Every structure is written in structure tokens, then in C-alpha cells.
């Protein structure tokens with residue numbers, strides 16, 4: 446079981462350079478086996494092309510390494526917070542992909558400007574609140590995950606599978622590690638489209654972002670009542 450999960454995590458990590466989401470080792474993917482309460486994650490600082498399944502550390506939900514010689518990703522604490530807070534996800538990915546990171550550094554949510562966005566994300570893609578200097582200095586600790594969970598207090602992570610963390614970058618998730626990476630690729634493209642849209646039309650920002658909510662709801666087979674948000678937005 447764990448060996449199969451390691452292979453899935455390996456393949457998902459190899460997608461990051463393939464999809465131009467990372468340079469060097471600026472990204473990491475993990476997956477969770479909820480029955481065993483174990484997480485498989487990329488080792489810290491190891492180039493993707495050198496990765497083997499046996500290199501992938503296995504950790505428990507308290508962050509204790511239960512298998513593997515290499516150190517787990519420096520973002521492990523954030524991955525663990527998200528698995529505990531979002532019970533339906535099976536994979537998490539973090540990168541410093543350039544377009545999402547621009548919105549993160551500007552501490553701005555990525556606006557819903559079109560159906561490309563609304564096909565995948567229910568409303569604007571949130572940015573966390575501005576982080577304090579101490580939170581920025583300790584981004585490797587659990588506070589990064591805590592501020593993401595705080596951002597989703599009134600949002601459904603199944604309908605918005607990603608966030609940009611102020612001064613840091615994007616985190617995405619999904620039902621499995623490859624779906625998490627797919628959501629990261631899509632969010633990076635949406636971030637790029639949004640950047641150029643607002644540069645072409647500064648007034649786009651004033652558009653009612655909820656105009657496209659029903660597009661998402663219909664696409665995802667939810668009861669989309671014209672002009673009203675469906676009560677049932679969970680998958």
C-alpha cells in the first residue's frame with residue numbers, strides 16, 4: 446500500500462518540472478494514507494531527476510518520521526495542517542510558480558475574470574491575510590497551514606482547491622497527488638491570465654465576481670439557481 450503511494454507521490458513530483466511549475470527544488474508534493482495515518486512527501490532539497498520511491502520519507506500526522514533516511518520537505522508542517530483540516534483531500538502540492546507567486550507577494554486574491562477560472566474554482570482564489578514578520582520568518586512551522594485554514598473559515602476547499610500565501614506562494618490540493626498538481630498547473634495559468642486581463646482592462650477588477658458563480662455550479666452539477674448561490678456547494 447505505502448509502496449504504491451510512494452510511486453504516486455514520485456510521479457506527481459516529477460510533474461512539477463515537466464509542467465514548468467518549479468526551478469531547482471522549489472516545490473514539493475505529498476499524499477496521505479488516511480487509514481494508516483501516514484503521509485509520504487518529497488525529501489527536502491533533492492533534485493527531482495534524482496528521486497527514487499525509496500527516497501521519499503514517510504511521516505505520521507504528528508510530523509514524526511517513521512520511514513526513510515532523508516529529511517522531509519521543509520513545508521511538511523503545512524501539508525500536515527491541511528490534511529487535518531481538509532478531510533476530503535488526498536494530495537497537497539506547494540511551489541513558487543511565478544504567476545501565482547506574483548499574486549502572493551502582492552497579497553492579492555486572484556479575481557474571477559472568466560469561465561476558464563470558473564470551470565475550476567468557485568469564486569476568487571483567496572490570498573491569506575498579510576503575514577507578520579515572525580510568521581514569514583517561521584514559514585516552515587505550522588503557522589503557514591494555520592493561516593490557510595483561517596482563510597478557508599467560510600470557504601469550501603473542495604470547490605476552491607488552492608490558495609496563495611502572502612509573501613510565499615501557492616498551495617494546492619486534490620483527491621490525490623496528481624489531481625493536486627493538475628490544480629496547481631491550472632491555477633498557475635489562471636494567475637497568468639488574470640494578470641494580463643487586469644493590465645488590459647483595469648476596470649475588470651470592478652466586474653461583479655459572482656457573475657460566474659453559476660457557471661461553476663452548473664459545470665460541477667450543482668443546483669445553480671440563477672443569481673443565488675446554491676446551498677449545497679460541497680462536492
Ligand SMILES: O=C(CO)[C@@H](O)[C@H](O)COP(=O)(O)O
Pocket residue numbers: 470471472473487488489490491517518519520539541
Ligand atoms: O518555500 C520554500 C523555501 O522558502 C520551500 O517550499 C522550498 O522552495 C522547497 O523546500 P523543500 O521542499 O526542498 O524542503
